[in-house]
Amino acid sequence: MLLPHGTMFALVDGENFELYRNAGKEASPELTAVDVPDLAPTNYSAGMKDHDAGSRYPANPKDRTSRLDEAAHVAAVTHWLNKQAMENHMDKLVVIADPKSLGEMRRHYHKTLEATILEEVPKTLTGRSGPEIVAALRA
Template sequence: MILPNGAHVAVVDGEKLALFQNAGHADIELKALPTPEIEDRVSGAPGRISSDANPDNGTQAEDGFAMGVADVLNHMILTHRVEKLLVIAAPKTLGQLRKGWHKETESRLVGEIAKDLTGHTTDEIAAAIQKA
C-alpha cells in the first residue's frame, strides 16, 4: 500500500490506541503522535450473565472502547485535524469501529488493515502497511 505523506495512522485493539503520522514521501516514515483521551462507553447492565447473546463485561468494555475511538477519530476528521486516515485494527475492533464512523470519516479513509499491531514497533507497523 502506498501511504500518502501526512496521512494519519490509527493502530487500535480493544484496549489501546496509538496514533502516527506519515512523514515519508516514497517510503513510510511513521512519527508517533500523542494519544487522545478516550471516553468510556461501556454499555450493558452490571451483573448480567455472559453468553453469546449477552456478552461479558470484558467484551462490552472492548466494544465501548472501540466506539470511543470512533468518536475521537470522527472528531479529528470533522475538525479538519486529519485529512487522510489509515486504520489498522484487530478484526473484531475494526468491525466495531465501522459501526461508529461518520460519513465524512468513511470518505477520508485511505485504507483499513484487519490485523492486531498494537504493541509492535513503528518499523513493524510500516512494514505491514507496505505489504498491504
C-alpha cells in the same frame, strides 16, 4: 501501497489506541508517534447483540463485561476519530485494527471519517514500531 506524507494511522484493539503520522515521503514512509487523548469509554451499548441479552445460556458475566469494555473503548476511539475528521484535523487515515474491533468501528463511522479512510487493515499491530507497521502494510 503508497502512503502520502501526513497520512494518519490509527492502530486499535480492544484495549489500546495508538496514533502515528507519516513524516516521511509517500514512497518511503516514516511513522512518528502522535499523542492520543485519554478517552473515557462511555458507550456501553456498543457491541451488544440481541442474542447477548436473550441467550438461553448466558455468557460468563466477567466475559460479557470484558466484551462491553472493549466495545466501549473502540466506540470512544471511533467517535474521537469522527470528530477529528469533521473538524478537518486529518484528511487521510489508515485504520489498522483487529477484525473484531474493526467491525465495531465501522458501526460508528461518520461519513466524513469514511471519506478520509485510505485503507482498513484487519490486523493487530498495536505495540509495534513504525518500521514494523510499514513492513506489515507492505506484506
